Amino acid sequence: MNRTTLSLIAGTTALAAVTGFAALSAPDAPGTDTAAKAAAQLPVERTSLLCPAPSTSDLAETSYTSFTPVTKGTGNGGKAELRQAAEESADAPADGEDKGKDKGRDDGKSGEDKPAKPVLAPKEPGKPVTGDSSGGDAPALVGTADGRFAPGWTVQETTEVAAGTGRGLQGVNCTAPDTDFWFPGASTDADRTDYVHLTNPDDSAAVVDLELYGKDGALKSEVGEGITVPPHSSEPVLLSTLTGERQTNLTVHVNVRSGRVGAAVQALDDKLGGDWLAASTDPSGSLVLPGIPEDATSVRLVAFTPGDADADLKVRLASPSGPITPAGHETVHVKGGMTTAVDLGDVTRGEAGSLVLTPTDRSVPVVAALRVVRGKGDKQETAFIPATRPVGTRATSADNSGKGSTLSLTAPGAAATVKVTASAGSEGGTPVSKTYTIKAGTTQDIEPPAPSGLKGSYALTVETVSGGPVYGARTLTASEGGVPAFTVQTLPDDRGTVAVPEADEDLSVLQK
Numbered sequence: 001m002n003r004t005t006l007s008l009i010a011g012t013t014a015l016a017a018v019t020g021f022a023a024l025s026a027p028d029a030p031g032t033d034t035a036a037k038a039a040a041q042l043p044v045e046r047t048s049l050l051c052p053a054p055s056t057s058d059l060a061e062t063s064y065t066s067f068t069p070v071t072k073g074t075g076n077g078g079k080a081e082l083r084q085a086a087e088e089s090a091d092a093p094a095d096g097e098d099k100g101k102d103k104g105r106d107d108g109k110s111g112e113d114k115p116a117k118p119v120l121a122p123k124e125p126g127k128p129v130t131g132d133s134s135g136g137d138a139p140a141l142v143g144t145a146d147g148r149f150a151p152g153w154t155v156q157e158t159t160e161v162a163a164g165t166g167r168g169l170q171g172v173n174c175t176a177p178d179t180d181f182w183f184p185g186a187s188t189d190a191d192r193t194d195y196v197h198l199t200n201p202d203d204s205a206a207v208v209d210l211e212l213y214g215k216d217g218a219l220k221s222e223v224g225e226g227i228t229v230p231p232h233s234s235e236p237v238l239l240s241t242l243t244g245e246r247q248t249n250l251t252v253h254v255n256v257r258s259g260r261v262g263a264a265v266q267a268l269d270d271k272l273g274g275d276w277l278a279a280s281t282d283p284s285g286s287l288v289l290p291g292i293p294e295d296a297t298s299v300r301l302v303a304f305t306p307g308d309a310d311a312d313l314k315v316r317l318a319s320p321s322g323p324i325t326p327a328g329h330e331t332v333h334v335k336g337g338m339t340t341a342v343d344l345g346d347v348t349r350g351e352a353g354s355l356v357l358t359p360t361d362r363s364v365p366v367v368a369a370l371r372v373v374r375g376k377g378d379k380q381e382t383a384f385i386p387a388t389r390p391v392g393t394r395a396t397s398a399d400n401s402g403k404g405s406t407l408s409l410t411a412p413g414a415a416a417t418v419k420v421t422a423s424a425g426s427e428g429g430t431p432v433s434k435t436y437t438i439k440a441g442t443t444q445d446i447e448p449p450a451p452s453g454l455k456g457s458y459a460l461t462v463e464t465v466s467g468g469p470v471y472g473a474r475t476l477t478a479s480e481g482g483v484p485a486f487t488v489q490t491l492p493d494d495r496g497t498v499a500v501p502e503a504d505e506d507l508s509v510l511q512k
Contacts, residue, residue: 039499043074043151050262051082051141051174052197052276053234054133054159057166062133062159064141065399067423067459068125071151071496078147081118082155085140085199085234125149128398128426128459140234142201143174151496154459156399158487162480165193166274168381169478171399171487172264173278177201181254181263181279184302184339185369185384188212188240189248191270196252198227199234199262206259210237213304214247217337229261236266249341251304251367254279272373273381275487280386285311285363287387289370290354291408291473291488292347294445297380298373299344301332301355303366308336311364316356317347318410323356323441331360352445354410354471357387374484381480383488390469391418391462392493397474398459402450406475407460409436410443414468421463422449426456438470448474462491 054062068080119141122129125148145153155174161167177199186194200206210224221242229235239252254263268274281287283306292299305311311334317324326347334340347353357368369386397407400422409418421433429451438444448460462472472491479485 039501041497042500043071043497045150046144046146047150047153048177048201049143049153049155049174050177050199050201051143051155051157052172052199052264052266053140053236054138054157055161055170056136057161057164058136059162059164060134060136060159062138062157063399064120064131065128065156065426065457066120066122067128067154067396067398068122068145068149069152069394069396069461070126071148074148074151076148078145078149080122080143080145080149080153082120082141082143083118085142085232122149126431127424128457130426130457140197140199141174142199142232152394152396152494154396154398154494156489158399158476160478160480165270166268168273168480168483169476169485169487170275171476171489172276173489175262175264177260177262179256179260182283182304182367183252183265183277183279184304184367185277185371186239186250186252186265186267187248188243188246188250190246193268194239195236195266196239196254197234197236197264197266198229198254200229200231200259201262202259203231204259205230206261207257208261209255209257210242211253211255212239212243213251213253213337213339214245215249215339219243219245219247249302249339251302251339267384269382271380273483273485275383277369277384278386278490280367280369281389281492283365283367285359285365287357287366287368288354288410288412288471289368289385289387290410290443290471290490291385291475292353292355292370292372293374293475293486294348294350294352295374296348296372297346297376299347300371301342301344301368302339302371303332303334303368304339305334305336305364305366307365309364310334310336311366312360313357313366314360316358318354318356318412318441318443319351320442320444334366352408352443354408354443356412372488374486379483381483381485383486385473385488386490388471388490389492391464391472391491394461394463394494394496395472395491396459396461396494397489397491399457399476400448400460400474401457402454404477405448407446407448407472408443408475409438409446409462409470409472411438411440411468411470413440415440416467416470417465418470419463419465420446420448421461422451423459423461425451425454425458428455429453429458435465440468
């Protein structure tokens with residue numbers, strides 16, 4: 001083996017460790033043992049997160065919480081920073097502009113352009129850092145983390161809006177950039193004002209197609225094709241400007257032609273408050289939607305299958321006592337390429353639950369989300385629960401307080417044991433861990449442990465210890481003028497490590 005081949009292997013292994021999305025494997029050489037060595041799980045070395053602009057309301061109060069769990073094998077270096085998207089763009093000189101030229105900033109210095117200070121920059125893993133913003137001018141944020149801050153980096157954006165369209169509590173986990181997103185549960189109804197926020201973290205423009213699917217199939221919209229998102233910027237696109245059709249239930253597909261973006265849908269209702277709708281997990285034959293609050297007064301399932309084939313799904317509620325089939329909603333039929341909505345009413349009947357969808361016969365890929373309502377009359381509030389990946393090795397929820405946080409865990413298959421760790425508080429406190437066993441087919445609502453001597457907010461990290469897959473969600477609640485405000489964030493695996501195969505031998509002895 002020559003040095004060029006060795007360099008290629010080393011470079012590919014490094015790429016896998018940096019991105020967290022690649023696993024390296026080599027073909028078996030003739031005459032060698034075909035059993036591959038187990039791959040080592042190494043921490044990712046760099047990651048990115050994007051936070052959408054939180055609100056246009058002057059009454060909005062937004063908090064950000066950044067947290068990285070402690071991960072073995074990461075060393076001592078690295079940092080995590082969140083910056084305003086517009087400022088990051090302004091830091092780079094325009095084409096043809098002299099890099100030393102004064103751009104008119106009123107800092108008393110000519111020829112020196114200092115980068116804007118980060119909005120949030122945690123000092124150490126294991127301890128959250130928080131920041132606040134008021135009013136409707138808060139921008140989108142673009143962030144990167146490397147070294148010991150990269151594995152499992154989590155940022156929560158939480159906004160309280162006292163009145164007006166979308167009033168209540170809105171929360172979203174800042175997302176990693178990608179090229180494909182599905183959002184079942186959006187709407188262009190007269191009472192709804194839904195935006196899809198597209199945030200570009202890179203140095204070149206991204207080109208995005210927005211596809212809308214209603215109850216009868218795709219909606220024609222030339223306006224949604226070829227949307228350009230400039231470098232280091234965010235574009236909110238009002239869905240009602242993409243089509244003249246009023247649709248109560250829509251599925252939005254964000255398809256990135258070039259580049260990559262972060263995407264989230266902000267769904268604002270004139271009567272039912274509002275929240276962020278996060279993307280559903282990738283299309284799959286079976287889906288889990290965890291964390292329906294026990295006092296939910298109305299639950300609507302919105303499902304979509306991207307292909308031409310229809311999907312027939314069994315509907316089960318994983319309750320605290322075991323799986324239940326909702327009366328009158330034993331199955332749901334989803335026509336290919338069409339959005340299907342089913343009102344399940346107060347399906348939980350006063351108990352916590354998670355919805356589990358499985359194929360009745362053949363498996364057809366589906367995406368899905370729940371619209372959940374709490375309260376009655378003019379005191380109602382809405383949140384969304386998309387289908388999600390399992391907790392896996394580890395998942396984290398930031399921005400928890402001593403009151404108002406509920407952790408919901410479900411084991412739809414085999415029983416499982418998980419460890420839940422409450423981090424130190426952002427202003428003080430000592431971490432604490434507790435182990436829970438989730439029975440097969442059940443959902444368990446947990447009042448999460450809080451760090452001793454808690455000051456500020458803290459993060460919850462869930463780790464699977466043994467048993468079958470576990471799915472989770474965290475609910476935040478608050479009281480806004482008698483309205484039961486709430487927001488739900490799912491807990492998918494943080495993908496903080498990447499599989500890198502071990503070498504079978506010391507390759508240096510094979511150099512020629």
